[in-house]
Amino acid sequence: MTQIEENKDLRALNTFGFKVKAKFFTTIHSKEELHELIHSDLYQREERLILGGGSNILFKRDYDGLVIKVDLKGITVVSQTEDSLLLQVASGEVWHELVLHCVNNNWGGIENLSLIPGLVGAAPIQNIGAYGTEIKNRITQVEAIDLKTGLTKLFTNEECCFGYRESVFKNALREKYFISSITLTLTKKNHRLNTSYGAIHETLSSMNIEQPTIKSISDAVIAIRQSKLPDPRVIGNAGSFFKNPSITVNHYQALQKTNTTIPSYPSANQEVKVPAGWLIEQCGWKGKKINHVGVHPKQALVLVNYGDGKGEDVFDLAVKIASSVKEKFNIELTPEVNIIE
Ligand code: EPU
Numbered sequence: 001m002t003q004i005e006e007n008k009d010l011r012a013l014n015t016f017g018f019k020v021k022a023k024f025f026t027t028i029h030s031k032e033e034l035h036e037l038i039h040s041d042l043y044q045r046e047e048r049l050i051l052g053g054g055s056n057i058l059f060k061r062d063y064d065g066l067v068i069k070v071d072l073k074g075i076t077v078v079s080q081t082e083d084s085l086l087l088q089v090a091s092g093e094v095w096h097e098l099v100l101h102c103v104n105n106n107w108g109g110i111e112n113l114s115l116i117p118g119l120v121g122a123a124p125i126q127n128i129g130a131y132g133t134e135i136k137n138r139i140t141q142v143e144a145i146d147l148k149t150g151l152t153k154l155f156t157n158e159e160c161c162f163g164y165r166e167s168v169f170k171n172a173l174r175e176k177y178f179i180s181s182i183t184l185t186l187t188k189k190n191h192r193l194n195t196s197y198g199a200i201h202e203t204l205s206s207m208n209i210e211q212p213t214i215k216s217i218s219d220a221v222i223a224i225r226q227s228k229l230p231d232p233r234v235i236g237n238a239g240s241f242f243k244n245p246s247i248t249v250n251h252y253q254a255l256q257k258t259n260t261t262i263p264s265y266p267s268a269n270q271e272v273k274v275p276a277g278w279l280i281e282q283c284g285w286k287g288k289k290i291n292h293v294g295v296h297p298k299q300a301l302v303l304v305n306y307g308d309g310k311g312e313d314v315f316d317l318a319v320k321i322a323s324s325v326k327e328k329f330n331i332e333l334t335p336e337v338n339i340i341e
Contacts, residue, residue, distance in 0.1 A: 002026050002037045008067065014054035015117060016305045016314065017236035022049075022067040029071050029092075031145065031152070031180055038150045042066060048147070049340065050178055053094070053118035056126065056238050057338045060311040070121050072180055075101060083190065086140065088183045091121025095128075103218045108191030109138045109184065111218040112200070115225045117232060117239065121179040125169040126336070127162045131221050132197040136162035138184045144169075144177035153177070164267075165243050165336055193217060199224050228299045236305030237296065241318060242333040245279075246271040255329060276325075276333055277301035283324040293317055315339065 008025030011017055024046060028034050037043050047065030051057070072090040075098065079086050085107060089098055099114045112133035122128070123135045124142050139162075142155040161168040169177060193212055195201055203220040204212055212220075230237050244265070247255075252272040255262055259282070267273040280286065280300040287297035292309035295317070296302040303314050303321075322333040 002028070002033050002040070004042060004066075010051075010054070010059065010063070010067070013051060013069065014057055014059060015232035015236060016058060016238055016309075016311070017232075017307070018059050018305065018309070018311045020059040020062050020311065022063040022065070024066040025069065026066065027069040027071050028178075029073075031072070034068075034145055034178060034180075035150045037068070038147065048175075050175075052091070052122040055117035055232065056122065056336070057340060058238065058311050058314060058335075059340050060315055061341075063340060068178070070119060070178075072121075074181075078183060080188070082188065084185060084187050086183055087186055088143075088181050089120050090181050091119060091179045093120045094118075095120055095123060099218065102186060103214050106188065106214060108187040108193070108214045110135070110186070111214045112194055112197075112221055114218040114221040120182060124160055124162075124167055124179065124182055126165045127167050129165070131200055131224070132194045134162070134164075136160070136167075138186065139182055140185050141183040142179060143181045143183075144179045147176055147178055152180070164273075229302060230296055230298075230304055235296075236307070236309070237302050238337045240276070240301045240336050241303040241314075242276040242280075242301060242322070243336045244273050244276050245331050245333060246273050247331055248272075251330070274331065275301070279325045279329055279331060279333070280321055283321070283328055285321055285324070290317060295321070311340075 003026060005025045008022045010020050010022055049063060049065060049067050051067050051069050070092045072092040074090040075093060076088045077085055078088050095118050096115050098120055099110050103111055112131040113128060116128050116130060124139055127134050127136050139157055142160055143152060145152055191214055195212055200220050203223055209216045246267040249272055252264060263275055263278055265273040277300045285295045286300040288295045291313060292306050293313045294304055296304050303317060325331055325333050
């Protein structure tokens with residue numbers, strides 16, 4: 001039987017740590033509970049929001065509807081050969097705990113995604129990525145439940161329409177499905193280690209590691225993240241606030257004339273991706289603090305709540321940052337974080 005709570009405090013359930021409430025709140029532990037909920041009057045009547053780890057969300061104010069917290073658990077080896085395995089993981093598992101589980105079993109493929117906050121179910125929605133890997137490279141299937149009919153649908157990798165921090169679940173099918181599990185293909189031997197990202201390379205060298213393993217890559221990523229990114233348990237934040245923008249090569253070359261150090265990464269469609277953190281830093285925002293919110297001093301792409309800040313304050317700061325980047329570089333920044341009005 002699904003329990004409904006009223007006026008639920010969400011402070012511990014969003015990593016910005018904003019003091020907001022949900023009019024109604026329930027936790028879903030099984031597909032059966034979700035089916036029951038879907039057929040309830042409250043569900044049919046109220047506006048709804050599915051909440052995973054709360055690590056990529058900004059609540060501007062109290063939520064005037066039903067928050068559905070994902071808590072499905074289970075990690076199952078579906079099949080395996082000598083070289084690889086298919087692993088089905090329920091959406092309520094904690095992402096980093098899954099990574100550690102795989103690293104400890106010597107299953108390769110997601111070690112570069114160590115320490116990303118949040119739950120497994122959110123991974124395909126925004127195609128989580130870091131240090132040269134994206135989850136789209138490992139996902140073979142996503143199981144999701146239609147929030148209208150309660151029917152289960154299996155999405156192939158192609159059907160997920162993955163892009164940079166994008167998928168069909170953020171676009172055409174936004175808020176239409178509840179992700180119940182994902183299936184990953186992982187290697188058991190002959191791992192394809194990815195150490196191409198500069199910072200990984202440097203960290204492995206500083207650790208005197210010449211023959212990296214899955215475990216050493218995971219350790220290196222954890223060390224890099226801990227050195228740059230604030231721990232949400234200490235300082236409220238939701239990781240990168242904006243996506244890294246893509247611009248045309250012409251635009252990039254024009255900017256290079258006056259900004260000789262402007263970094264870039266290759267992007268699709270003959271465009272160039274520019275790190276938003278660099279653009280924000282150039283506009284003088286890095287380390288800025290306005291009342292209880294600010295721009296992190298070690299990574300300008302991360303906006304933080306120092307304790308008593310509000311969603312509105314971070315949102316206003318983000319608007320100011322985006323407009324100064326637009327003015328200085330003629331580049332539009334788009335939030336990566338989900339903003340809940
Ligand atoms: N930079 C600055 N100033 C800053 C921050 C960055 O100049 O304050 C420049 C530096 O030149 C640096 C470059 O930006 O070399 C890239 O910085 P970093 O390696 O920290 O990566 P990022 O592009 O800022 C992206 C992801 C992160 C992911 C890292 C590592 C996005 C929006 N963010 O950040 O993902 O961990 O790469 O792969 O793509 C997240 O999505 O929440 C997230 C943390």
